[in-house]
Each structure stands twice: as structure tokens, then as C-alpha cells.
Amino acid sequence: MNTPIFSRFLVLLLLVAGAGPLPAADDRAAAAAKLEALQAEIERVQERLEAARGEQGKLERELRRVDRDIGRNSRELQEIEQRLARTQERLKALRATRADQLAALDEQKELLARQVRAAYAGGRQAQIKLLLNQQDPAAVGRVLAYYEYLQGARIARIDAVESTLTDLRRTEAEIGKETAALEAARKVQEQRRDALLAGKHERETVLGKLKAEIRSSDRRLGTLREDEERLKELVTKLARVLADIPSDGEMKPFNALKGKLPWPAEGSIRARFGEERGKMGAHLTWQGVLIDAPEGRKVRAISHGRVIFADWMRGFGLLAIVDHGEGYMSLYGHNQSLYASVGDWVEPGEVIGASGRSGGQDSAGVYFEIRHKGKPVNPASWCRSSVASR
DSSP: OOHHHHHHHHHHHHHHHTSOOOOSTTHHHHHHHHHHHHHHHHHHHHHHHHHHTTHHHHHHHHHHHHHHHHHHHHHHHHHHHHHHHHHHHHHHHHHHHHHHHHHHHHHHHHHHHHHHHHHHHTOTTHHHHHHHTOOSHHHHHHHHHHHHHHHHHHHHHHHHHHHHHHHHHHHHHHHHHHHHHHHHHHHHHHHHHHHHHHHHHHHHHHHHHHHHHSOSHHHHHHHHHHHHHHHHHHHHHHHHHHTTSOOOTTOOOGGGGTTTBOOSSSSOEEEOTTOBOTTOOTTOBOSSEEEEOOTTOEEEOSSSEEEEEEEEETTTEEEEEEEEETTEEEEEEEEEEEOOOTTOEEOTTOEEEEEBOTTTOSSOEEEEEEEETTEEEOGGGTBOSOSOOO
């Protein structure tokens, strides 16, 4: 690890953390800006470390770029699919409206046709004929009122037909517009799928080169130790920055949820907290759990909190960290895509990502940790007995 770089990084973070309390007027905006500044500095530190590692660092930088591209395309693909579903629902509703309008139009046309036939059957100047045949002045008044009513009914029926035709034309235009939008979205969807597939192929190539670069178990062990140490550094720095950022007044006590929390994703546990990592020994153990899950499975926040980190980190891929207050944080790694941004408040069960293989994993899953004041705790003690609980 490059100690001078991390020393300068630590000084910067202490300066940021010691900047004093945030203005009350826009606490959330200031908090997000502060966390984003920290994330940007972490990015610069990562880049300098990668540059110092030569070919291995170059491949790690390439892996980061590919993972981010996959994450962006995956997120955009999901947004497009949601938009397609909404468009299809609108089209369904519009077609139902059109069917109702056509039925109403047919009924109005039939009623108008009856009135026209009745008028035709009465012959020309039927109103004058009836008036001339009346002897009683009161009857003449009733006849005039009757004909006035008939004329008004005909005009109202014609107006109703014209109004329905106008509504029908508007509905047809909306259907045409939504259909065109649907087709355009489907084309973009195909492009995003192609880009996602190409990104996954590119990642396989990069991973092959990276594994060839880190052949020996000693070197692999050293990399894992570095990754673990850097995550510990990150969590510590985040905690310092959070000390000056006001928390949400609606935040529920996290420690009261022990044993009741849901797991972040459905699946079986591949690696458990405290188990030895692989066969490398040297007392390197899992600080969280690794959950088997196919690519794209929903990853959910386990409790109410604020996203304090959402970016790529070596060894963990696309990583989200949620602060739950009282020194508790939950970490979600190896995501294919992240849906929450730094500063976002999330609710229990809210989707914040999708499971994946980012960070150089051979198979898809979710890496999950819970930490208290920077120290990892066993997630199995905090979450319900079954991982596949949803």
C-alpha cells in the first residue's frame, strides 16, 4: 500500500470532517456534496495506486471502467423496461377508451338515424301541416313546443356525435404517439442489451489477463489483504465525515432490529462470516457473507438509512454503503448495477442495486456486511434465519 498517498488522503479527510457543522437550511444538499467530495478523492487515490502497480493496476483500471459501463447499461436497460411497461399500460387503457368511444358513437349514430327517419316519414313541412290542422290555440302551443323539443334533441344528438368523433380522433392520435414511443424504446432496449453483452465479453477478457497477472497465491493473498484494509480505511473515513452530518429524525434505532432484518437478496450463502477465505490460510477470513444470486437479482436496503458511498472499489466492485445511524452501516458489493446515489435516503426493502460479478468475481452474487463503529459483525445474528425470505 502507498503510505504517503494514504497519509495525505487522511489529512484531507480530517480537514473535511473538521469543517464544522453544516448549515441547517440545506443539510441534505450539503451532506450529499460532502460525501461526493470524499468519493471523488477516493477515486483519485485509487487511480494513483493503480498507476503505481504497473500492468496489474492498468488491468484493474480497465476492469473498473468495464464494470461501470455494465452497471450504467444495466441501469438504463431496467429504466427502459419500466418505461416500456408503463407505455404498454397506457396503450391498453387508450385502446379500452377507444372501444368505449366507438360503442358510444355507434349508439349515437343509431339514435340520430331514427330521428332522421321519423322526420322523413313525416314529410316536408310536417310542422306547418300539423299547425294548420289545429283548431285549439292551446294545442298549437303544444305542437310548437313539441317540434322545438325534437329539433333540440336532433341538434344535441349531432353535437354528441361530433364530440365523440373529436375524442376518438384524439385517442387515435395518442395511441399513434405511444406506439411510436414504444417502438423507439424497444430499439434503444436492443442497443442496451447488445452493449451489456459486449461489456460482459470484454470483462471476461480483462479478468483472464488480470488472473494471469496475479498467478501466485502469495500475490493473491496480498491483494485480498490490501482490499480488506482499504475498505476498513474507507469505512473509518466515512464515519469521521458523518460525525458532522445531521441524521434523519425519522431514523429508527438500528440496534432494536437485531434478528429481525431481512437479507438484502434471495439466495443461499456461499461464504459465511468468519470463515477462512479459500485455502490461503494466514488468518484471512470473511468479514461479511457472500450470497449466491444470479445476475440482475434485486438487492434491497435492509433498513432505513442514507447512502454514503456508491461507486466501484477494487475487490468489491460496484459497492453501496448505507448509514443507519448510531455507528451502524450495511455494505452491498459485487453489484451489476447501482440504483441509489450518494446522499439518497432509502427505505427498508427499497431496491438499491442488482446482483452481479463486478470487482472480478467468477460467479454472480452479493457481498454483504454489517459494521458497527467500523467493526464487522456477523450478519447472521442480525438477519432472519432464512436468506430466501422474500
